[in-house]
Amino acid sequence: MKKVYTDPAAALAGLLRDDMMVMCGGFGLCGIPDELIEAVRLSGAKGLTIVSNNAGIDGVGLGKLLDTRQVRKMISSYVGENKEFARQYLGGELEIEFNPQGTLAERIRAGGAGIPAFFTKTGVGTKVAEGKEVREFDGEHYVMERGLFADLALVHAHTGDTEGNLRFRMTARNFNPMMATAARMTVAQVEHLVRPGEIDPDTIHTPGIFVKRIVEVGAREKRIEQRTTRKRADSTPAAAAGGGTH
Amino acid sequence: MAWTREQMAARAAKELEDGFYVNLGIGIPTLVSNYIPDGMSVQLQSENGMLGMGPFPYEGEEDPDLINAGKQTITALPTTSYFTSADSFGMIRGGHINLSILGAMQVAGNGDLANWMIPGKMVKGMGGAMDLVAGVKRVVVVMEHVAKNKDGTESPKLLKACDLPLTGTRVVDLVITDLGVFEIDKKGDGGMKLIELADGVTAEEIRKKTEADYTVALA
Numbered sequence: 001m002k003k004v005y006t007d008p009a010a011a012l013a014g015l016l017r018d019d020m021m022v023m024c025g026g027f028g029l030c031g032i033p034d035e036l037i038e039a040v041r042l043s044g045a046k047g048l049t050i051v052s053n054n055a056g057i058d059g060v061g062l063g064k065l066l067d068t069r070q071v072r073k074m075i076s077s078y079v080g081e082n083k084e085f086a087r088q089y090l091g092g093e094l095e096i097e098f099n100p101q102g103t104l105a106e107r108i109r110a111g112g113a114g115i116p117a118f119f120t121k122t123g124v125g126t127k128v129a130e131g132k133e134v135r136e137f138d139g140e141h142y143v144m145e146r147g148l149f150a151d152l153a154l155v156h157a158h159t160g161d162t163e164g165n166l167r168f169r170m171t172a173r174n175f176n177p178m179m180a181t182a183a184r185m186t187v188a189q190v191e192h193l194v195r196p197g198e199i200d201p202d203t204i205h206t207p208g209i210f211v212k213r214i215v216e217v218g219a220r221e222k223r224i225e226q227r228t229t230r231k232r233a234d235s236t237p238a239a240a241a242g243g244g245t246h
Numbered sequence: 247m248a249w250t251r252e253q254m255a256a257r258a259a260k261e262l263e264d265g266f267y268v269n270l271g272i273g274i275p276t277l278v279s280n281y282i283p284d285g286m287s288v289q290l291q292s293e294n295g296m297l298g299m300g301p302f303p304y305e306g307e308e309d310p311d312l313i314n315a316g317k318q319t320i321t322a323l324p325t326t327s328y329f330t331s332a333d334s335f336g337m338i339r340g341g342h343i344n345l346s347i348l349g350a351m352q353v354a355g356n357g358d359l360a361n362w363m364i365p366g367k368m369v370k371g372m373g374g375a376m377d378l379v380a381g382v383k384r385v386v387v388v389m390e391h392v393a394k395n396k397d398g399t400e401s402p403k404l405l406k407a408c409d410l411p412l413t414g415t416r417v418v419d420l421v422i423t424d425l426g427v428f429e430i431d432k433k434g435d436g437g438m439k440l441i442e443l444a445d446g447v448t449a450e451e452i453r454k455k456t457e458a459d460y461t462v463a464l465a
Contacts, residue, residue, distance in 0.1 A: 027294040027295070027313070027315075027317075027331070028294075028313060028317040029310070029317075030294070030310065030311060030313045030317070031311065053331070076371060077371050077372065077373050077374065078370055078371035078372070078373040079370055079371055080370035080371065081317075086368050089368070090368060098369070098371045098372060100372055100373075100374065100375075100376035100377050101293065101331070101335065101372075101373050101374035101377060102293075102331075102334075102335025102338055102339055102374060102376075102377030102381070103335075103376075103377065104331075105330070105331040105332040105334070105335050106332060106335065106336075106339075108332070109332040120339060120380075121339065121380040121381060122339060122376050122377045122380040122381065123376050123380070123414075124380070124414075124415065125412060125414070125415035126376065126411065126412045126413065126414065126415070127363075127411050127412075128372075128376065158311075168328075169311045170296075170309065170311040170312045170322070170328055171292070171294050171295050171296050171311060171312055171313055171314075171328060172310075172311040173295055173328055173329070173330055174294050174295050174330065174331050175330070175331045176330075177330045177332075178330060178331065178332050222310035222311070223310065224308060224310045224313075224319060225313070225317040226313070226316060226317045226318040226319070227308055227318075227319055228302045228303075228308075228318035228319050228320075229302050229303055229304060229305040229307075229308060229319070230301060230302045230303070230304060231304075231305075232304060
């Protein structure tokens with residue numbers, strides 16, 4: 001079976017339909033399958049439920065699909081960076097289901113591993129647990145969360161081979177590997193497509209079994225959301241970089 | 247007189263111990279990394295999938311594939327490892343991170359924390375905050391003692407009960423404000439204790455600006 005496609009539109013041909021659930025890898029704009037998102041935009045598929053940690057920024061990443069009103073619902077943990085998102089959400093045009101980031105990651109991991117539900121401490125006693133089963137284990141309370149499994153997953157990797165084996169780079173890994181496992185059909189875009197054997201099997205992050213189609217998009221320019229630097233003379237200690245909870 | 251943001255960060259850094267794995271939130275908590283004592287080994291976790299977070303890059307050396315959870319460009323260290331978001335929250339939820347330092351809108355005397363949504367305002371989401379407070383062994387909140395309202399009045403943030411939607415129940419161990427430091431017995435019924443005063447701050451001033459019940463146990 002041939003997995004390699006020549007361009008993003010070809011890689012998605014026959015897969016898109018209205019009202020489907022699509023997982024989209026990435027954290028902020030880091031490791032997002034931007035070329036595949038663009039192909040979804042051009043396809044016109046609408047009423048989509050998108051599972052993605054964030055919602056892109058205006059006109060970039062998933063922001064493109066919001067601009068064209070192709071998204072009906074987002075399942076995300078944080079969506080702060082997008083004005084068009086805020087407009088549609090406040091206007092009641094867009095539905096959002098907020099998941100704690102770790103719960104979202106685990107729902108996807110579980111879905112891909114055939115686990116229909118799991119119990120977690122996260123969110124017990126908060127809005128997130130409303131309407132969900134809470135159970136006590138060893139004296140502590142846990143809330144039941146469901147696994148997530150989508151119609152389609154779109155992921156971005158640094159290197160892939162023609163068998164669909166993938167390697168990610170630095171923090172561009174994030175949600176991509178779990179999402180690759182958690183859909184009926186997974187399409188990967190890669191910066192570098194190589195022959196089988198060229199990726200050391202010990203360093204493959206996502207085995208090719210999870211990837212049905214693969215397309216090379218090249219090492220193109222990537223957007224940076226918060227460009228933060230220090231001066232050459234700066235004597236900031238080695239560990240002095242910021243954190244966050246998004 | 248009260249503590250500045252930098253002084254609050256320096257006070258929070260006293261909670262660090264050699265060998266700790268630590269997650270720092272946005273704002274004042276981020277500044278804590280500037281006060282890690284020389285010779286102490288502390289690895290910073292970034293919940294988007296990195297342990298051993300380095301400083302911001304020099305101009306021209308930014309890498310779009312290397313960011314922290316605030317989406318800022320950062321650098322790696324010799325100790326750095328990368329992993330998936332599921333592994334990242336596995337180490338958080340599984341209790342492997344020693345310390346989480348984060349900001350808050352409100353904290354209650356029993357350790358309840360609210361820091362993710364204000365009803366009626368655009369909700370951006372909780373990100374990883376709920377996972378961090380539920381899973382990390384020790385949770386330290388760094389925040390202003392009172393909220394400054396638009397009309398110039400002040401509202402207490404240390405309350406008998408949070409009125410904003412909760413991020414977690416009975417999760418906070420220590421609160422550092424610009425006025426002082428409070429310890430919370432989140433597992434037991436010891437309640438909240440005032441244990442330190444900021445420079446030039448009196449116990450009376452704190453009493454006036456705190457709604458929560460607490461005992462005073464100054465060293």
